[in-house]
Amino acid sequence: MWSVLIYRDMVETPIEYGQHEEGRHLNYWDIDPALRAEVERTYPDAEFEWAEDELSDLGEVTGHTIADNAEIIDREGHELRTYDKHGEIQNHVQYHPLQHENDELVYERGVTHDVFHAPPGRDDPLGFQHVLAQQTVLSFADGGFVCPVSMTTGAAVVLEKYVDDDHPNADLLSEYFEGLTSRDYDDHIEGAMFLTEKQGGSDVGANETTAEPTDEEGIYELSGEKWFCSNIDAEGTLALARRPDAPEGTAGLSLFLVPHTKRDGGSPNDEAGASDGGLSAGELNDQLYRRLKDKLGTIAVPTGEVEFRGAEAYLVGEPENGFKLMAEMMNFERLTNATGSVGGMGRSLLESKVQAATRDAFGETVQQYPLMRRDLVNMQTDYEAALAFTFEATRHYADYMRNEQRLDADAPDDRSDREARAFKLMRLLVPIAKYKTARMAVDTASYACEVLGGNGYVNGFATERMLRDSQVLPIWEGTSNVLSLDVLRVLNREAAHEELFPLVEDSLDAADHPHLGDLAATVEEEFTAMQEAMISLATEEQEYAQHEAKQLADYIFDVVTAALLIERAQDAIDERDDARKSLVAEWFVETRFAQQDARGITDGEKLPDDHFEEIVRHGSLSPDQLTEAAPADD
Numbered sequence: 001m002w003s004v005l006i007y008r009d010m011v012e013t014p015i016e017y018g019q020h021e022e023g024r025h026l027n028y029w030d031i032d033p034a035l036r037a038e039v040e041r042t043y044p045d046a047e048f049e050w051a052e053d054e055l056s057d058l059g060e061v062t063g064h065t066i067a068d069n070a071e072i073i074d075r076e077g078h079e080l081r082t083y084d085k086h087g088e089i090q091n092h093v094q095y096h097p098l099q100h101e102n103d104e105l106v107y108e109r110g111v112t113h114d115v116f117h118a119p120p121g122r123d124d125p126l127g128f129q130h131v132l133a134q135q136t137v138l139s140f141a142d143g144g145f146v147c148p149v150s151m152t153t154g155a156a157v158v159l160e161k162y163v164d165d166d167h168p169n170a171d172l173l174s175e176y177f178e179g180l181t182s183r184d185y186d187d188h189i190e191g192a193m194f195l196t197e198k199q200g201g202s203d204v205g206a207n208e209t210t211a212e213p214t215d216e217e218g219i220y221e222l223s224g225e226k227w228f229c230s231n232i233d234a235e236g237t238l239a240l241a242r243r244p245d246a247p248e249g250t251a252g253l254s255l256f257l258v259p260h261t262k263r264d265g266g267s268p269n270d271e272a273g274a275s276d277g278g279l280s281a282g283e284l285n286d287q288l289y290r291r292l293k294d295k296l297g298t299i300a301v302p303t304g305e306v307e308f309r310g311a312e313a314y315l316v317g318e319p320e321n322g323f324k325l326m327a328e329m330m331n332f333e334r335l336t337n338a339t340g341s342v343g344g345m346g347r348s349l350l351e352s353k354v355q356a357a358t359r360d361a362f363g364e365t366v367q368q369y370p371l372m373r374r375d376l377v378n379m380q381t382d383y384e385a386a387l388a389f390t391f392e393a394t395r396h397y398a399d400y401m402r403n404e405q406r407l408d409a410d411a412p413d414d415r416s417d418r419e420a421r422a423f424k425l426m427r428l429l430v431p432i433a434k435y436k437t438a439r440m441a442v443d444t445a446s447y448a449c450e451v452l453g454g455n456g457y458v459n460g461f462a463t464e465r466m467l468r469d470s471q472v473l474p475i476w477e478g479t480s481n482v483l484s485l486d487v488l489r490v491l492n493r494e495a496a497h498e499e500l501f502p503l504v505e506d507s508l509d510a511a512d513h514p515h516l517g518d519l520a521a522t523v524e525e526e527f528t529a530m531q532e533a534m535i536s537l538a539t540e541e542q543e544y545a546q547h548e549a550k551q552l553a554d555y556i557f558d559v560v561t562a563a564l565l566i567e568r569a570q571d572a573i574d575e576r577d578d579a580r581k582s583l584v585a586e587w588f589v590e591t592r593f594a595q596q597d598a599r600g601i602t603d604g605e606k607l608p609d610d611h612f613e614e615i616v617r618h619g620s621l622s623p624d625q626l627t628e629a630a631p632a633d634d
């Protein structure tokens with residue numbers, strides 16, 4: 001195995017992917033310079049200094065134990081035992097034993113802890129970029145496993161608001177918050193979110209689950225059915241339900257914490273039972289776990305159907321404010337969907353590179369052939385595009401959370417402007433990141449199967465699992481259409497374009513090298529056209545605006561990503577005297593915006609073939625070697 005040190009800083013010589021047999025048993029953080037560079041940009045310097053070793057350690061354990069366990073858990077799965085032998089409900093998920101190993105490895109590394117509480121060796125918690133970087137690394141191994149990990153942090157984001165509050169359930173919710181964010185596996189519990197009912201997932205306002213108040217303030221009993229419940233037996237599940245006489249639609253929904261075991265059974269931390277699937281000491285809550293879904297992928301997370309039968313539930317926040325609170329969790333989940341997609345793409349790409357470097361056909365390794373070189377450059381460019389957009393969204397999300405939460409107690413006077421900016425950018429970039437990267441992850445996983453040839457389609461090779469796992473990414477946390485409609489909503493309600501336009505302008509203005517200046521001029525034209533399209537859609541009838549919503553989200557992604565890649569390319573020239581990223585930016589602009597005769601087939605250009613070593617194997621390129629860039633529309 002390669003030494004960690006080879007990868008940590010700048011890559012001096014191209015990476016030799018052919019030294020590996022597959023995209024496993026290596027360190028997912030250390031082996032990926034594109035990931036490292038993009039993640040580093042999102043951290044304050046001092047935080048990254050602390051976090052870098054942690055991420056490398058996580059990359060190591062994810063690339064070995066967690067990746068190995070993922071293969072076995074995918075094959076053997078978990079089992080739901082709804083009834084015991086006497087016919088009594090037991091709602092017991094018999095987890096694969098390796099799941100406990102994975103859970104312990106991750107939670108004891110602070111994945112749901114360090115952004116809420118100071119980790120060992122620090123006085124303060126880290127910003128949210130840290131957990132999002134961790135989730136990306138984990139997603140190289142197992143998209144299903146990452147789902148409960150993500151929902152645990154998401155539930156904590158909501159519950160943290162009520163710690164030390166005068167909310168009637170503050171003490172209770174604080175206990176759950178502590179369990180969700182514990183670094184000690186024995187004390188740790190997991191989170192979940194139950195929204196979807198049979199009659200509506202996208203249409204959450206159609207929820208029919210009811211919440212009857214009890215004699216105790218803040219304590220309710222839930223009745224109804226939830227149709228898709230991932231991490232079904234989580235102790236810290238948040239669910240939406242309607243109180244008596246509440247209005248119809250989302251305005252009438254309240255948020256509740258519905259535990260696996262009732263509070264009389266003791267503190268949620270008394271037993272690690274629920275999060276590890278065993279029965280905890282407390283009395284079971286009044287609900288029935290009907291069955292687990294027989295899913296295409298993401299086998300590591302048990303997704304099932306739940307009937308609430310007067311289940312004990314604790315009101316979270318104000319009544320009828322549930323949809324808004326759930327949206328807070330959803331912002332995080334959607335962003336982790338994007339980091340999950342990026343991690344999945346990274347793994348698919350890695351498997352493809354290893355295969356292309358080791359498989360011989362017609363007397364050469366297949367990476368020697370121009371078409372395969374072009375395929376891999378396309379995949380690498382897509383990956384770095386997804387990385388740039390997702391971690392830009394992450395940066396603004398982390399900034400929003402930093403203001404929203406407690407990290408910036410001494411924020412300067414301009415705090416409210418900063419807060420507003422971060423909120424608008426986060427609200428606009430997150431749904432686009434979720435929509436675009438999910439589809440890109442499916443495409444990348446699908447093509448990776450092809451790169452592996454027949455083996456790529458066969459169980460036991462990572463690619464077929466990556467494809468099965470990635471297919472859910474566009475569906476859960478909101479489908480592509482629903483997210484595109486959300487983009488329209490954010491533009492109309494929040495005027496988020498007011499913050500987006502300067503972001504793009506600043507990135508394009510950064511272009512200083514003549515090569516990048518030419519690329520920026522091409523993107524500038526598209527940026528102008530995109531702004532006109534946004535302004536025009538804002539005055540259109542709803543029906544027409546909806547018809548164009550996905551086109552608009554695609555356009556925003558392409559323009560913003562092109563600008564971000566150009567900015568990063570200029571930074572790499574300034575800081576490291578390396579023009580590799582300029583090639584990535586060029587290929588992105590060329591493939592997205594070029595208006596070429598005969599689709600470019602006759603133009604004589606072959607950038608992927610000429611620069612394969614730099615782009616795919618992370619070789620460096622001197623800025624002097626950048627050829628005179630031809631604007632893409634020449």
Ligand SMILES: Cc1cc2nc3c(=O)[nH]c(=O)nc-3n(C[C@H](O)[C@H](O)[C@H](O)COP(=O)(O)OP(=O)(O)OC[C@H]3O[C@@H](n4cnc5c(N)ncnc54)[C@H](O)[C@@H]3O)c2cc1C
Pocket residue numbers: 193194195196199200201202203228229230231295298303472475476477478479480481482485
């Ligand atoms: C493996 C898995 C795990 C899941 N886990 C959870 C979970 O833990 N908790 C949870 O709450 N849910 C969960 N879900 C449910 C998931 O969030 C929903 O399936 C998803 O939001 C879509 O809802 P739906 O199935 O009702 O489809 P529908 O809402 O019926 O959508 C069907 C189609 O109609 C389209 N559509 C809907 N409205 C519009 C519109 N206005 N304009 C244009 N097109 C539209 C959609 O894009 C989609 O293509 C899970 C789903 C899966 C597959």
